[in-house]
Each structure stands twice: as structure tokens, then as C-alpha cells.
Amino acid sequence: MIKLGQRNTLEILRETDHGVYLIDEEDNQVLLPNKYVPEHFKIWDKIDVFVYLDHEERPVATTETPYVMRGDFGLLRCSQVTEYGAFLDWGLTKELFCPFQEQAFKMKAGGWYLVYCYLDEKTDRLVASSKTNHFLDNKDLTVKEFDAVDIIASHPSDMGWNVIVNKKHSGLIHKNNIFKDISVGDTMKGYVKKIRPGNKLDIVLEKIGYRSIEPNADKILKTLEDHEGFLNLNDKSSPDAIKQELQMSKKNFKKAIGTLYKQRLIDIKPEGIYLKDSE
Incomplete structure (x- = not known):
């Protein structure tokens, strides 16, 4: 089946005045216009193409790659706004349409917008939506902590x-x-x-340090989380106080908090240590 809005690997079936017709394994055919036809080819050669609808709403193939494909997100520039909606430059001859009802904010010509490209089942057309949250779902997460x-x-x-x-x-x-x-x-x-509760994801840009450092540092961080982000301990604390709270030596404690401080995961104050971003 030829997939609209995605790349397809098809075979060259026959040549015409307008280009070559490509065919898939189910005998579906689509035209590849002359300007995209390779200079040298043979019948039954395989070719990788993107398929979308032309200005007459007919499937057509191109060897060009759009800035965004069906089922994906992309940042596109609005080239014009008409009475029907906005048209976005996605790198192809025919622009990508974004209806007014799919605009999170009213689009303006020249503006850049993050959109999701999908197939409108009612019209069987590829359209864009800047209401990107509608295409995200946190009910069934496919990620876990530290991924x-x-x-x-x-x-x-x-x-x-x-x-x-x-x-x-x-x-x-x-x-x-x-x-x-x-x-x-x-x-x-x-x-x-x-x-967080409700499958809310907290994301950071830097690798989470304590997944790769010593177990003692890991233990201190977990203890901080269990104590609302604060421990009444620091490098001046007595060995007995550290042992009672964390079951580790003062030497190992100082090494661990030193590592965590360098990782910018904790703050060390006279009254104790604080977990950063502990809200």
C-alpha cells in the first residue's frame, strides 16, 4: 500500500510524457513527474519517494524530502494566510495547509510555528496542527526514570x-x-x-549524575528526597551523626557530597545539605 505523507520504496513501472509511473507490491500506482525522474533508470528499478497530494488532490510522488512527514513534528514558516486557513512552507511545491481550528494561536505570514502533520480522515488530506498537545499522551508511558x-x-x-x-x-x-x-x-x-503523579515527566538536559557515581552518593540523594530535600549534615558533622543517619563513614560521606556538589545536585550550607530542585 502506498503510504500518503511518508516515504515509500516503489518500482518504476512505465514511462510516459509526464514522467514515470511507480508501483507497489499491491499494484497501486503513482506518478513521479519528469523533474524528479533520475537521468538514468531502468524499468523495475526501485526508487525511494515521498507521496502527497498535488494541487488537484491527486497522489503524486517526489524525490524531495519535506521538512516534516506524517506523524511527526516540525518547525515550519507560514507563507500566507487565506480565508480558509494558513499555508506552511514544508519544502515541497504544494504547501501544507493548517485550518483555523487547528491553530493554537492565529497564525501570521512570516511566523514560525511548531506543528504536527497528520492525515485528516474526513478529507483524506495531509494537514498541520499547532495544537501539538492533542497528539501527545502520558497515560501509557514508554519511558522510565533516568532514560x-x-x-x-x-x-x-x-x-x-x-x-x-x-x-x-x-x-x-x-x-x-x-x-x-x-x-x-x-x-x-x-x-x-x-x-510525578499523573505521569508528569520532569526532564533535564544533562545526564543525571548520580546514576554513574558511587552508591554512597546515590544513597544520600535518595535520603534527601525522603527528607523533603534537606539533611542536617555537612562536612563538619561528627562521624557518629553521619553513621546514625546514613550508615556510612565520614570519609565516604565527604567524598560523596563532594561529588554531588560538583554535579550541581546539592548545595552545602552551614546548617546542612540541600537537594537542588527539590520542590
């Missing part, structure tokens, strides 16, 4: 940056975990720091 994930910056909020996680889930990078400039549509590597 490395691919993220796309969606939009800022008072708490930080909302992000799209692995093109499936929504997540949040808290302000105090942001150490560089972020713009809408930026793609980055992230890590699942915590899964």
Missing part, C-alpha cells in the same frame, strides 16, 4: 519549558534545570529525571 530521550522544545511557561518527549509524551524542564538558551522547535537530547 535518555529525544525532546523537542514546544513552548515556555512560568515553570520552565514544555517539551515533546520521544514524539509521544509531554514533559517539562524546570527553570532551574535550564542552563542554555532554548527556542521553539529546538531538538535536543534529554533525560527523565522524575515521573
